[in-house]
Amino acid sequence: MSTEQHDKTATAPHGFDLSVASGLERYSAQHGELTLTSVFQPVFSLSHMRAIGYEGFLRAHDALDRPVSPLDVFGAAARVGEALQVDRLAQALHLENFALLGAEREWLFLNVHPGTLTDPYHAAALLANLRRLDLPPRRVVLEVLDVPNVPDVQGMDKTEAMDLDALAHAVAEFREHGFLVALDDFGAGHVDIGRVWQLNPDIVKLDRIMLLHAAHRADMAATLPALVALLHEAGKLVLIEGVETEHEAQLALSCNADFVQGFFFARPAPGLTDAAHAQAVIAEVTERFREQTEARERGMASxxxxxxxxxxxxxxxxxxxxxxxxxxxxxxxxxxxxxxxxxxxxxxxxxxxxxxxxxxxxxxxxxxxxxxxxxxxxxxxxxxxxxxxxxxxxxxxxxxxxxxxxxxxxxxxxxxxxxxxxxxxxxxxxxxxxxxx
Structure with missing residues (x-):
């Protein structure tokens, strides 16, 4: 752990440093020669026109303060058998830093490796961390990766022989503790609707690849609302991630998605999002959606x-x-x-x-x-x-x-x-x- 002096006195959890940058407190941790910390990307409700949650993302810098891709961090950890350890370290960092944000009611979206969920000690450790931070489980959305047997978005390899029944059982136990569960990266490479029935998540996150297809193919643009409707009928809220352009935002609105996330609305940052700016962006894109919808309806009637x-x-x-x-x-x-x-x-x-x-x-x-x-x-x-x-x-x-x-x-x-x-x-x-x- 670093021994550097900070300009603010505070007690950091074991293994973490508390630093102050641009007036914002953040915990960091050492992993080998890397310094790890958190940023948070807001998740917005299009209907509420505000952030209803924040997803924690890992940020890493080497000894020369050069940024290191999280893909490389988790990839290197996986090659030496430390994927689960780094996964837990990232979760702990996100929890500590989320507690510093001052968010009063928003969810924390927390990426979890499937192997971590099925680890018998993980639930107890996670619950202990939440109790220490006075953060109830209902404030945490556990993101379970959808695609098996390929590297995930953070570069971790999944266990090829992952027992889906064991994962479903673990997910059910976390939900009994009060956690919400999101099925992440749904549609990345394939669409396995059976995974929705087996894991029974509260939220399904549609991968950006589906949005890209819908933006360039009329048949996919017509299919996306039907998929969202199917998930709604199954009792699942739908989050579309990776929204980067206004056209993609319009697609998210047109398919009746509940939540959105992406650079078009806000980039990951150390602190809370600017609520007034976010509301203005959503209001503007919603107004244009209304105008375009009414124009299409007039065109159809004509x-x-x-x-x-x-x-x-x-x-x-x-x-x-x-x-x-x-x-x-x-x-x-x-x-x-x-x-x-x-x-x-x-x-x-x-x-x-x-x-x-x-x-x-x-x-x-x-x-x-x-x-x-x-x-x-x-x-x-x-x-x-x-x-x-x-x-x-x-x-x-x-x-x-x-x-x-x-x-x-x-x-x-x-x-x-x-x-x-x-x-x-x-x-x-x-x-x-x-x-x-």
Whole structure:
């Protein structure tokens, strides 16, 4: 341990030095020739527009005060069998420095190696540290790494024979003590949804690689909200990490993520974040998100307007007693109209799809087994239920994947009284991304 004199008298825990830099107290520790300390990156709630937690990151400097990458620190430790020891040292540093921050209610996000969690002595040591610091376990989010058998973000090798059942049992015990658990790096290299069910975390952190894919691929941008919705349905809060640009921040907002973390909002620092600045950044990006969302909705309504008018006329004629095959021609004559079909009050299709153009039939040839939809039951489709809720009004579904040819479409639907029967008239509109832009 260093014997240097500091300009402030304080008692440091065993193995740590308390230093003062720029008016901020911080603990540091020696590991070989390296000096280790902590910085903290805030985690923000987009809805609360403020930091709700801080993740601890290790910072290292050599004897000449040159920065050393944490990857190199943990990589070197792993090569000599000291990965768990350095992992525990980093955790202890983060706990000590977090206690100095003055955060009153925020969480500390603490990276933990899976092997450390399953160590029978670790829980007792961690709880003892928390008691000494008067920090309840509910203030700590333990980040468990998701990807097995590859180096993690801090450069540590995972045990290839890691017993997932033992890890799940250890995670459950930590949760019983009051800790929250986050599944870290979800989607890095693969997406193992089974890990979510097995470890049952409170929070799932989506790896930055998923955000990068979504930023450059329309199909991934459409998939990300569905993944977040799936995790929400499983009772998990979702944190998107690695947000570095405004476009990525907009993606996080659009997919309904609960929390965000990344350079766009704040970089890791020794102290607490500037709350007013963070609120201003989130408010600004949220306002732009609102403007862009409203513009997209106006664009969708404008594009659908001629289809809606033609569809309303078709429904009117159907209610007057004309045959389905006769009422749909004006709707189907529009450029991207795909088909019309009629459902009874139980969602069963009466008759075949009505299709106007020959080229549509040729295009559908690969999906010939799905061509005859007579008698099919579309009760599960939201457009059917929405039409029944408000009879006589046209409902436009959000874009979704049509079963007819595995292409995106929007379905218009309206509940219509046909004689003594209540039916639901439906019309599909092709909705390819480049056409909907």
């Amino acid at each position: 594009r659908l307007a001629p289809y809606v008018r033609a569809f309303e006329r078709a429904a009117e004629r159907l209610g007057a007693g004309e045959a389905l095959e006769e009422v749909c021609w004006n709707f189907l004559a529009l450029d991207h109209a795909a088909r019309c079909f009629l459902l009874d009050a139980n969602g069963r299709q009466a008759g075949r799809n009505v299709v106007l153009r020959v080229d549509r039939a040729e295009h559908d040839a690969r999906f010939l087994p799905l061509d005859d939809a007579q008698g099919a039951n579309w009760l599960r489709r939201p457009y059917f239920r929405a039409a029944l809720v408000a009879p006589g009004r046209v409902h436009a579904s959000p874009p979704y994947l049509s079963i007819n040819e595995a292409l995106p479409c929007v379905t218009l639907s309206m509940a219509v009284q046909v004689g003594d029967r209540l039916c639901v008239l439906c019309g599909d509109v092709d909705w390819l991304a480049e056409e909907a832009a």
